[in-house]
Amino acid sequence: MDRRAFLKLAALSSMGLACTAVPALARGIPAKNFPGGGPGRCFTPPTGVIRIPVRDLFKVGPGPSSSHTLAPLRIASHFRETVAGLSPDDLTRAARFEARLFGSLSATGQGHRTDRAVMAGLLGQQPETCDPKVMDRLADPQGRFDTVINGRTFAVSQETLVWDAVEHSYPYSNTLVMRLLDAQGQVLLEREYYSPGGGFFLWKGQPEERRGEPVHRFAGMTELRRVVEATGKSIPQVMLENEMVILGQDQAAVNAHLDLVLHTMAAGVDLGLKEEGQLPGPFPFFRKARRVFEQSKRLGPGDAFLQQVSSYAMAVSEGNAAGRLAVTAPTLGSAGTMPALVYVLQRHLKLPQKALRQGLLAAGAVGLICKTNASVAGAEVGCQGEIGVASAMAAAMVACATGAGPEAVELAATMALEHHLGMSCDPVGGFVLIPCIERNAFGALKAYNAALLARSEQPGQHWEDLDRVVAAMLETGKALPQPFKEMGTGGLGVTMVDC
């Protein structure tokens, strides 16, 4: 390649237009570079197909926790629908519901409002429209709330819940066994549900869901990189085409959900910047997003920007802690990280909606890769899977929306995740307050930095790739002791509490 052609390629690459011209890189440092031949284990990139749509990743629902609030609400709502499908004979014998909570749901569910979420779902509330005030009323220990299913009235109360064993042998830490009982306590219907993080849920014996087969097959970023190079399409284009086929929707319907996500995120910042006062919890904890934002007006431009990004992230996280609607990105505990940078892209950089949608799709690719090959649950891999993944998604979004090519998009996500590795999940008292709210601010700032660093990287002059860092996150998460995985019994969860 002559010098002029090289300079042209370099210029196009820096504008994000040379995504198909940069050859696939054989990443990974040869072991022979190291004395002793390296660690003696080989990394294999993931292969397979991600069949989950971006739509399932970005779910709208009430806070504070996707695994402990949103998923239990969805589970209870699903169980209610199942009960509604029973024969009139079975339904006539039914007397009451029982919800048995296991593992982390039992250990920290009270701090995460799991009880209210389960009750709301049984009462027929839907996550996207659930009024936080309804959830608040359900906290009354004396309260009894009636719901009618096919003409039968059921009472739901705090007594519906059983805070069961923290140690158990179910395949997922967050397990919820839903039961329908008759007047003598005999089980008429039982379903074993799991909440694997991010507001997703599954159940034992679940039939495979019929959805469209993705046009572009990849399980990790290595394969996605190959798809991008082979087709000449951008990451958002690939994700959009898969989304349309998996969900059987046209582009307008896909865009409508992306717009809802962007709107909910920005509205969360707007609302959070107006609110003040104490957040719900067992100790006095005050909102500070508004104060931080007001202070930013008296600072120089550099400091002001940092303060503003922090205030946007905390505005959404504080709202989430108060049970306001937020978006799983990838979880509700980490729901403030991406909105902070959506707000920057919208209000500071004034990017068009199309660029924001593309950024969201790129973030979706990163989130799905992390979820598929590791986890996005603090209960499974610690906070690296929540704030770490949120930061990686936000970095990819900023890089993509500002016109970076696929290599820089991947690198931005990779750097953001890499520098969260090992982060434990140790919410004080099991409440999504300390360290979660400020942690979102740090996740957003790291994400913006990662996007800037990635865009200034020379193509091919870095070693890290996303799949390797995701594998490191999984390995680290497995090695983390259980008290550091959303149990509230390790780290800050212990040292912040006096005897």
Ligand code: SF4
């Ligand atoms: S510490 Fe991190 S992973 Fe744990 S609840 Fe808070 S935000 Fe989620």
